[in-house]
Structure formats: structure tokens, C-alpha cells
Amino acid sequence: MSDGTTLSIKRSITIRAIVTPSWKEDAERELSNAISTTDQQLSQLEQEGQQVVSDVRSQSANPLDPRVQDQVAQVQQQVAAKRAELEEQKRNLLQQQIQVRELKMEEIVEQGQLESFCDLEVGDNLVDKMQVAVVVRDGVVEAIEKS
Secondary structure (H helix, E strand, O other): OOOOEEEEEEEEEEEEEOOHHHHHHHHHHHHHHHHHHHHHHHHHHHHHHHHHHHHHHOOOOOHHHHHHHHHHHHHHHHHHHHHHHHHHHHHHHHHHHHHHHHHHOOOOEEEEEEEEEEEEEEOOOOOHHHHHEEEEEOOOOEEEEEE
């Protein structure tokens, strides 16, 4: 019953990776680098926070002035909020690292999403067209699955 009308639609495609020694090594290295970057950001945050507090106090005629104390408190609050955010990020990365280490070889894990276009015609099953996954082993496509 097609009238010849074709519609091009965008869809998300799930990328599934087969766990291999190389995949695990790469995943652990990426997570370790991200943890290291987060540690550096925490260290830099502390240094910059201390520097700003020191600058605020040194630029004031009276460091005990309540306005100066308020400024210092605001800076310390901002630093504490950013520190909490970075520490949460680090906890998540450490948890992901544990999960990667516990994966078994040949296990299939979701690794991300891609977007692609497909043609849709009258009579097509929209659900079938939308539910597609690509399975890769060390970056090489092994299968294209329709869920």
C-alpha cells in the first residue's frame, strides 16, 4: 500500500562491545586517566581557593571586617561545592573501574550510542526500524542486530 513516499528519519543505535583483553585494558586506562585528571582538578581547586581567600584578605585594610569575612565564606562555600562535585565524579569513576575489572571475557556490554538515518515507508514497522544495535569486537563490527 505504499504510495512511493519515503521519509528519512534519525535514530539512535546502541553500540555493544564484546569484552576482550584489549577492550578491558583500554577501558581501565581511560578510567585511570579520568581519575588522575579529577585528582589534578581537586588539587588545583584547593590551591586556587586558598589563593583567592588570601587575595581577598590581603586587599582589605581590615581582614576582620564582616564584609571581608562574608567574601571569604562565599569563596569557601563555592570551593566546597565544586570539591563535592569532583569527589562524586571520582567515586563514580572508581565504581566504573571496579565494574570493568569484574567483567568476564566475551561478555557484551553497552558502550554508547550513535545516530544514523534510515528510510521509512508506509507499511514499515517503526519499532523494528528504531531498535538497532551494532556489536563490535576491538572496534571491528561483528554484527548489526535488530532488537
